[in-house]
Amino acid sequence: MDLLAHYYHAHIAELNRRVAEAVSREALSGLVIHSGQPQRMFLDDIDYPFKVNPHFKAWLPLLDNPHCWLVVNGHDKPQLIFYRPVDFWHKVADIPEVFWTEHVEIKLLTEATEVASLLPRDLANWAYVGEHLALAEALGFTKCNPEAVMSYLHFHRTTKTEYELECLRRANQIAVRGHLAAKNAFYNGASEFEIQLQYLDAVGQGENEVPYGNIIALNQHAAILHYTALEHQNPARRLSLLIDAGASYFGYAADITRTYAFEKNPFDELIGALDRAQLELIAMMRPGVRYLDLHMAAHQKIAQLLLDFGLATGDALGLVEQGITRAFFPHGLGHMLGLQVHDVGGFSCDDRGTVLAPPAAHPFLRCTRTLAPNQVLTMEPGLYIIDSLLKALQQDSRGHQIAWDTVAKLRPFGGVRIEDNVIVHSARNENMTREQGLA
Structure with a gap:
């Protein structure tokens, strides 16, 4: 914690610098950042799990307290309006006394509806940042999430x-x-649901604390890219596990994927080959490299794997140009990572709001940025047997290049994806996932 406290002072200084520049450009007095408020379930008397506004948690690791507000202008000490009601139904948050509290001025709010008395008086010249626009309008804000300010903040948020x-x-x-706990559970015969329980126990976080719904897919379920069903029963035969699961720390996300074969077989060899390809792609990451070029390099490597494992015939360049690789690798190579799993700013060309959209042939790509120091990205190539995508190949001449018998042999395994979280430094890459001990 001492290290974080040491770094936090410079972190707040940088956030203040960004706000000062953003509000100066737009002639604003400052920003009022709302942590958010609970949302009631339809026809019920309980709320959905609360998720804090990422712009709020960029300043403070205060993740579970709705109705809080930050008043920042880039020059004065940030003001935290801290919600602490009188409530015998629920646990009331303690007044924070941690490393970050010395950097903010704390004002207590006991009734959420009385926040107006603690906000700046001239709200017409302050911008509201948050999702509850009707509340902001009722309070007197006339500027909500101004596009120029949001574009500036999102572009610079990619620099950590x-x-x-x-x-x-x-x-x-x-x-x-x-x-590591999930891998052990898989080889010991656990079901998807049991693997999930062992994973959560090992990370010490509940389903609403991890940054996204874990993907724990046995066998052919791995071909469903966002599979979250979590079967309680085991399949008749255990073949493979794909686990895409993360964890949170002070509101920042890890997003890691691994694939395992239950036995030594060609699918296990395919996992090893994709793992090597993924590390080669990470080695290509450096400041000045376009992520789109890395994505296309990944398709070249997937094409070579299709040839090496007898899934397709022809040449690697032709498999890419004909769109054959997209049927086996349909998603983007990775994305920005930080306060959100799919962090903002992946398409930003500058802090004025100019964006570079993904090419039409690769619509699911989540990043087109040119890499720069202190950016954090995932690297997650994959290769899957997805029948709905392969069907399109069967309906034209490309189908003659596919070894359908080999496809049929791999279909029960679902697919393979390997994902690491990487920091781009000026002279090197830091693979956080591997350096923490996950091969």
Whole structure:
């Protein structure tokens, strides 16, 4: 914690610098950042799990307290309006006394509806940052999530401070513990649901604390890219596990994927080959490299795997140009990572709002940025047997290049994906996932 406290001072200074620049450009007095408020379930008397506004948790690791507000202008000490009601139904948050509290002025709010008395008086010249626009309008805000301000903040949020990098390292450290426990559970015969329980126990976080719904897919379920069903029963035959699971630390996310074969077989060899290809792609990451070029390099490597494992015929370049590789590798190579799993700014060309959209042939790519120091990205190539995508190949001449018998042999295994979390430094890459001990 001492290290984080040391880094936090510079982190707040950088956030203040960004806000000062953003509000100066737009002639604003400052930003009022709302932590959010609970959302009631339809026809019920309980709320959905609360998820804090990422712009709020960028400043403070205060993740579970709705109705809080930050008043920042880039120059004065940030003001935290801290919600602490009188409530005998629920646990009331303690007044924070931790390393970050000396950097903010805390004002207590006991009734959420009385926040107006603690907000700046001239709200017409302050911008509201949050999702509850009707509330903001009722309070008197006339500027909500102004596009120019949001574009500026999102572009610069991709450059992580030392505080943020350390939080991401610790999130990876926690997630690696879970992945090792899940791997052990798989080989000991656990079901998808049991693997999930052992993963959560190892990371010490509940389903609403991890940054996303874990993907724990046995056998052919691995071909469903966002599979979250978690079967309680085991399949008749155990073949493979794909686990895409993360962890949180102070609001920052780890997002890691591994694939395992239950026995030594060609699918296990395919996992090893994709793992080597993934590390080769990571070695290509450096400042000045376009992520789109890395994505296309990944397709070249997937094409070579299709040839090497007898799934297709022809040449690698032709398999890419004809769109054959997209049927086996349909998603993007990776994405920005930070306060959100799919962090903002992946398409930003500058802080004025200019974006570079993915090419039409690769619509699911989540990043088109040119890499720069202190960016954090995932690297997650995959190869799957997805019948709905392969069907399109069967309907034209490309189908003659596919070894359908080999496809049929791999279909029960579902697919393979390997995902690491990587910091781009000026002269090297830091693979947080591998350096925390996950091979």
